Amino acid sequence: MTSVTTVSQDGWDRFSIWGHSAIVRELYTRRCRREVEEMTAHAQAAEMLSRRIGAGDSVLDVGCGSGYFYHSLAARNLPAEYWGIDVCGALIDIGRDILPGFGLPADRLIEARIEDLSGEVDHVVCLNVLTNLDNYHRPLERFLKIARKSVILRESLKQGAEYHYVRDDFLDPGIDLKVHVNHYDISDVTQFVASYGFKPEIVVDRRSGGQPELVIGYPHYWTFLVADRVAADRMTN
Numbered sequence: 001m002t003s004v005t006t007v008s009q010d011g012w013d014r015f016s017i018w019g020h021s022a023i024v025r026e027l028y029t030r031r032c033r034r035e036v037e038e039m040t041a042h043a044q045a046a047e048m049l050s051r052r053i054g055a056g057d058s059v060l061d062v063g064c065g066s067g068y069f070y071h072s073l074a075a076r077n078l079p080a081e082y083w084g085i086d087v088c089g090a091l092i093d094i095g096r097d098i099l100p101g102f103g104l105p106a107d108r109l110i111e112a113r114i115e116d117l118s119g120e121v122d123h124v125v126c127l128n129v130l131t132n133l134d135n136y137h138r139p140l141e142r143f144l145k146i147a148r149k150s151v152i153l154r155e156s157l158k159q160g161a162e163y164h165y166v167r168d169d170f171l172d173p174g175i176d177l178k179v180h181v182n183h184y185d186i187s188d189v190t191q192f193v194a195s196y197g198f199k200p201e202i203v204v205d206r207r208s209g210g211q212p213e214l215v216i217g218y219p220h221y222w223t224f225l226v227a228d229r230v231a232a233d234r235m236t237n
């Protein structure tokens with residue numbers, strides 16, 4: 001018997017962990033409905049933004065999940081226009097369903113990959129995303145090129161990079177997928193950010209207090225990096 005050859009384009013959904021967890025969908029639904037406490041990291045990021053946001057500024061939340069960081073801005077009456085993008089359609093659909101009930105137009109949540117992201121915004125926020133990608137250079141460069149004013153990251157950063165590709169044991173039954181849990185070198189990342197015309201500052205993560213935190217069974221070194229644009233010409237890099 002001959003095997004049937006198939007070549008298809010559904011590999012992202014099939015091989016990415018993000019669409020394979022009912023637990024994550026449930027949690028993100030409850031966050032959108034404001035049924036659970038605000039994430040400490042989101043509170044900290046919103047406070048950082050509050051010192052930077054001018055009236056009408058746009059904030060793009062990259063890898064937004066279902067877009068519940070919108071609540072962190074709205075709860076503080078920050079006069080910002082919130083946008084979110086995420087590659088996972090199932091997670092974006094949750095936000096599109098629920099957040100219009102809290103005042104966010106559904107079209108502010110966009111199903112897209114960072115790889116396809118373009119445009120111009122005032123502030124980019126990216127929380128708990130780059131750590132799980134294969135590397136940080138291309139996505140972070142994109143943020144630094146499209147942000148007019150600031151970029152705020154919360155990722156696993158430490159002295160000395162480590163790259164791990166590990167099985168996620170918290171997915172739906174029968175799903176066997178791996179994900180990156182990378183720790184990027186703080187000096188590498190800050191130098192990279194500075195080379196695009198930004199002034200980077202490292203800030204201790206409030207939730208973890210700068211101590212390693214286990215997520216899916218692996219230590220993460222959560223750290224905030226806040227970068228303000230200091231060079232005028234943002235497209236020359």
Ligand SMILES: C[S@@+](CC[C@H](N)C(=O)[O-])C[C@H]1O[C@@H](n2cnc3c(N)ncnc32)[C@H](O)[C@@H]1O
Nearest residue numbers: 018063064065086087088112113114127128129
């Ligand atoms: C750990 S969740 C973080 C969600 C949210 N930022 C938070 O702090 O709760 C990581 C998110 O990044 C998204 N993501 C992963 N790779 C992506 C990519 N290449 N482009 C856009 N989103 C991506 C996933 O779908 C997932 O929703």
